Amino acid sequence: MNTTKASRISQLRIETLQSRDVVELLVDKWRIPILHVLQNRVLRRHQLQDALRQVSPKMLTQTLRDMERDGLVQRMMHPVAPPHVEYALTKLGRSVIKPLRTLCRWAESHARERDAARERFDAAAKRIRPSAVAQSPKYR
Numbered sequence: 001m002n003t004t005k006a007s008r009i010s011q012l013r014i015e016t017l018q019s020r021d022v023v024e025l026l027v028d029k030w031r032i033p034i035l036h037v038l039q040n041r042v043l044r045r046h047q048l049q050d051a052l053r054q055v056s057p058k059m060l061t062q063t064l065r066d067m068e069r070d071g072l073v074q075r076m077m078h079p080v081a082p083p084h085v086e087y088a089l090t091k092l093g094r095s096v097i098k099p100l101r102t103l104c105r106w107a108e109s110h111a112r113e114r115d116a117a118r119e120r121f122d123a124a125a126k127r128i129r130p131s132a133v134a135q136s137p138k139y140r
Helices: 001-025 029-040 047-053 057-069 091-095 098-108 111-128 130-133
Strands: 073-077 084-090
Touching: 001 029, 029 047, 029 057, 029 098, 047 057, 047 084, 057 073, 091 098, 098 111, 111 130
Parallel strands: none
Antiparallel strands: 073 084
């Protein structure tokens, strides 16, 4: 393999890893809703739980810890009894809000195209392999 080709492959690998890192930062089901809820406020854990009723308490706690570890959320413990814990977005967490809004607007503006593509795909898949598609839990 010549040096130029190896260099291009190396650059592609770097770009692939960088985009994977971005996706992993936001891929968790509850991270984006937590970012939206915290974007302009500081909240206690129970307030977050009230705002995000669909998430279990255990999953909320785990997601907040992971987001704290990634530098998106700051956990502030106040030394009172009972313990008073608040959560807020860090500078890094706030910085992701604008690109996230852009991505959400893109998804909204392309929803019809996505839905049409899914319908075409599903119809084609049923013509090609009706028994396999019917057995797939995603298509039930």
